[in-house]
Amino acid sequence: ELPSGSSWSRPEGGYFVWLDLPEGTSASELSTRAAERGVATVRGEDFFPPGSRRGYSSLRLAFSYEPPARIAEGISLLAELLR
Numbered sequence: 001e002l003p004s005g006s007s008w009s010r011p012e013g014g015y016f017v018w019l020d021l022p023e024g025t026s027a028s029e030l031s032t033r034a035a036e037r038g039v040a041t042v043r044g045e046d047f048f049p050p051g052s053r054r055g056y057s058s059l060r061l062a063f064s065y066e067p068p069a070r071i072a073e074g075i076s077l078l079a080e081l082l083r
Contacts, residue, residue, distance in 0.1 A: 001079035015064030018044070021057040025082070031059060033081050039074045 005022030021027055031041045044058025059078075063071055 001076060003079070003082050006082075015062055017061045017063060019059045019061055019078075020044075021059070021082070023057060025057045027055070027057055027059045030078065030081055034074075034078060037077055037081075039077050041078075 002019075003022055007020045009018040011017060021030065027041075028043050028045065031043050034041055040062075042060040042062075044055030044060060045053075046055070047060070048054040061074075066074070
């Protein structure tokens with residue numbers, strides 16, 4: 001469902017997934033739009049030094065609290081917003 005150029009980590013533990021979006025995609029803008037629709041994310045750039053541009057097209061997604069069906073809804077919403 002996510003566009004070509006997207007990739008994500010497959011965690012061996014923990015409760016986060018790192019999502020890399022297609023190059024040039026503003027994760028900050030996507031995060032804001034998703035929050036307006038009830039899906040919370042954390043911008044990847046929040047995990048790097050200011051001004052580095054690393055994480056610009058990345059999001060961190062938590063999956064420990066929501067049931068699988070709700071997680072699928074959130075991913076579908078992100079895919080919709082990326083179209």
